Amino acid sequence: MQAIIASTSTVHGSSYLEYLEPVLKNHFRDIQDLVFIPFARPGGISHEDYTLKARKGLMSCVKSVKGLHEFSDMKQAISEAEAIFVGGGNTFLLVKQLHELDLMQTLKGSIEQGAKYLGTSAGSNICGVSMQTTNDMPIVYPPSFETLGILNFNINPHYLDPDTASTHKGETRETRIQEFQTLNSEIVVGLREGSWIKIDNLEISLEGPWPARVFEPGKEAYELSPNRPIKF
Amino acid sequence: MQAIIASTSTVHGSSYLEYLEPVLKNHFRDIQDLVFIPFARPGGISHEDYTLKARKGLMSCVKSVKGLHEFSDMKQAISEAEAIFVGGGNTFLLVKQLHELDLMQTLKGSIEQGAKYLGTSAGSNICGVSMQTTNDMPIVYPPSFETLGILNFNINPHYLDPDTASTHKGETRETRIQEFQTLNSEIVVGLREGSWIKIDNLEISLEGPWPARVFEPGKEAYELSPNRPIKF
Numbered sequence: 001m002q003a004i005i006a007s008t009s010t011v012h013g014s015s016y017l018e019y020l021e022p023v024l025k026n027h028f029r030d031i032q033d034l035v036f037i038p039f040a041r042p043g044g045i046s047h048e049d050y051t052l053k054a055r056k057g058l059m060s061c062v063k064s065v066k067g068l069h070e071f072s073d074m075k076q077a078i079s080e081a082e083a084i085f086v087g088g089g090n091t092f093l094l095v096k097q098l099h100e101l102d103l104m105q106t107l108k109g110s111i112e113q114g115a116k117y118l119g120t121s122a123g124s125n126i127c128g129v130s131m132q133t134t135n136d137m138p139i140v141y142p143p144s145f146e147t148l149g150i151l152n153f154n155i156n157p158h159y160l161d162p163d164t165a166s167t168h169k170g171e172t173r174e175t176r177i178q179e180f181q182t183l184n185s186e187i188v189v190g191l192r193e194g195s196w197i198k199i200d201n202l203e204i205s206l207e208g209p210w211p212a213r214v215f216e217p218g219k220e221a222y223e224l225s226p227n228r229p230i231k232f
Numbered sequence: 233m234q235a236i237i238a239s240t241s242t243v244h245g246s247s248y249l250e251y252l253e254p255v256l257k258n259h260f261r262d263i264q265d266l267v268f269i270p271f272a273r274p275g276g277i278s279h280e281d282y283t284l285k286a287r288k289g290l291m292s293c294v295k296s297v298k299g300l301h302e303f304s305d306m307k308q309a310i311s312e313a314e315a316i317f318v319g320g321g322n323t324f325l326l327v328k329q330l331h332e333l334d335l336m337q338t339l340k341g342s343i344e345q346g347a348k349y350l351g352t353s354a355g356s357n358i359c360g361v362s363m364q365t366t367n368d369m370p371i372v373y374p375p376s377f378e379t380l381g382i383l384n385f386n387i388n389p390h391y392l393d394p395d396t397a398s399t400h401k402g403e404t405r406e407t408r409i410q411e412f413q414t415l416n417s418e419i420v421v422g423l424r425e426g427s428w429i430k431i432d433n434l435e436i437s438l439e440g441p442w443p444a445r446v447f448e449p450g451k452e453a454y455e456l457s458p459n460r461p462i463k464f
Contacts, residue, residue, distance in 0.1 A: 131370070132372075135403075137367075137409070139416065141376070169240045171274075171368075179276055183276075193400065193401055
């Protein structure tokens with residue numbers, strides 16, 4: 001497997017996928033054609049517009065970007081893809097469609113067979129065991145919360161440290177993840193914006209400038225240093 | 233119907249339910265015994281501990297507070313209750329249990345028959361048409377997102393205005409609610425901490441010191457002044 005699993009598509013002060021460009025140039029170095037899955041529809045954007053955005057963002061990395069909605073046989077498109085990018089947006093919407101179109105296992109199989117994967121935000125969330133540590137609103141009801149499980153832990157993208165100056169009483173991200181773990185046994189990696197996880201065959205590593213926040217059930221949360229293998 | 237539907241149980245700098253005490257004293261003025269539904273389990277707290285907390289918070293308002301888990305026949309307890317408080321925590325957990333124990337319609341019926349209701353946070357969220365504008369993590373999979381529908385719109389509790397100074401790329405609350413409305417037709421009321429909605433028979437009003445943020449599909453979001461009737 002070869003995958004880049006990024007917390008966010010965009011960091012403050014730069015354009016879509018810009019901060020990842022050197023990484024993606026290398027990741028997609030042998031790739032001509034990439035299949036983009038636009039189902040998460042950030043801000044309700046159409047599949048066409050979202051695909052245009054992805055195409056522009058990946059212009060310097062691959063020759064062509066085609067939206068999955070453009071294929072008459074989506075299963076075949078995923079199975080035969082040499083590279084796949086699942087963009088961010090709403091994770092409930094993404095997962096609902098991947099299940100309802102019976103594409104979740106196809107996508108997993110394709111990645112395991114060697115399709116080079118890129119995920120950002122919701123597209124990274126689905127690499128975990130379940131989507132249950134998403135930050136998104138349940139704007140639709142998916143038939144299941146299970147996801148790809150190409151990682152043996154869960155991702156919390158856009159991880160945010162508690163704001164110690166805040167007077168707001170909504171739960172902090174840390175509290176939410178700890179609530180998840182009162183009822184679930186998955187390890188959760190809180191991936192800060194600008195961080196990504198790289199899968200290079202059997203090696204999984206945390207990349208980018210920041211440490212990640214790791215939540216293991218029954219342990220104090222701790223920091224994981226970047227540019228080092230991840231093993232749980 | 234008589235209901236107090238509050239954004240939060242606690243505002244900064246005061247104790248549990250303290251800011252609502254004068255309101256609740258009046259709301260529960262004829263009430264001896266209240267049934268507390270502790271299913272949302274904030275921070276994973278046990279039903280026993282959560283009920284103790286509710287009992288302490290309502291000490292000056294009602295004579296007794298009994299947790300729903302203490303009744304052998306929960307349906308009967310809800311049907312016969314003269315007052316019901318559903319506390320905050322995780323909305324997915326709350327809704328899953330209300331559905332699985334077949335209590336959602338019983339609860340709705342009891343409120344419609346005159347049981348005096350108090351909801352905070354998750355307990356307010358369920359007063360809407362669906363729980364789909366919750367801020368919570370999907371830590372469990374409920375059999376449905378439908379809720380009580382004693383209001384003909386949805387609630388977003390702990391509503392937070394966009395932080396214009398933030399460099400974080402996670403969606404703002406406003407963006408999330410607008411994404412919800414690209415696929416759903418419910419009006420959403422963003423209820424700021426310190427605000428509550430009061431149902432007094434046929435009159436619904438926004439109470440407390442703050443305006444609420446109203447999202448109607450296809451319209452610009454706007455502010456609703458407090459201490460005035462709500463009519464959509």
